[in-house]
Amino acid sequence: MRGGFLRAGLALAVSISPAAAQFDVYDNPSVLSLPTTLRATVRVPLASAPSGPADTLAALYPRLAACWRPPADLGAAAITARFALRRDGSLQGQPRITFARVPPERRAALTAETLSSLIRCTPARLKAGLGGAVAGRPIALRFVYSGPNQGDRP
Incomplete structure (x- = not known):
């Protein structure tokens, strides 16, 4: 049971990780702005x-x-x-x-x-x-x- 839960948790973490990296604050143009003039x-x-x-x-x-x-x-x-x-x-x-x-x-x-x-x-x-x-x-x-x-x- 414990091994199955751990494997499922790892699979879940791996599947979320790439998607989360795509929406990083530093890469999202809607979050960034030019310096105010x-x-x-x-x-x-x-x-x-x-x-x-x-x-x-x-x-x-x-x-x-x-x-x-x-x-x-x-x-x-x-x-x-x-x-x-x-x-x-x-x-x-x-x-x-x-x-x-x-x-x-x-x-x-x-x-x-x-x-x-x-x-x-x-x-x-x-x-x-x-x-x-x-x-x-x-x-x-x-x-x-x-x-x-x-x-x-x-």
């Missing part, structure tokens, strides 16, 4: 550059926008760059532009300035906790420029 909007140019290392997301975004300068003859505009940072605050990969609201003839100048400003402002000075929190996560940073007379809105 960190989003922010910064009005540029900034009146003053922030100092010291950033320890919060609210402190990080102005540091990433501090190097932005308006291209010549730019009216009101908005542009969004998507990128990721490493723990040390340096860029991970190449930033890319995902949105721009600007006249077509000014788009190339605005895109070039935005990408070069991110390169100039990185590596951002980050405290260790924030560096670990943002490392590898996508960041979508929207730069909003009101224009030279500050009354225009994009």
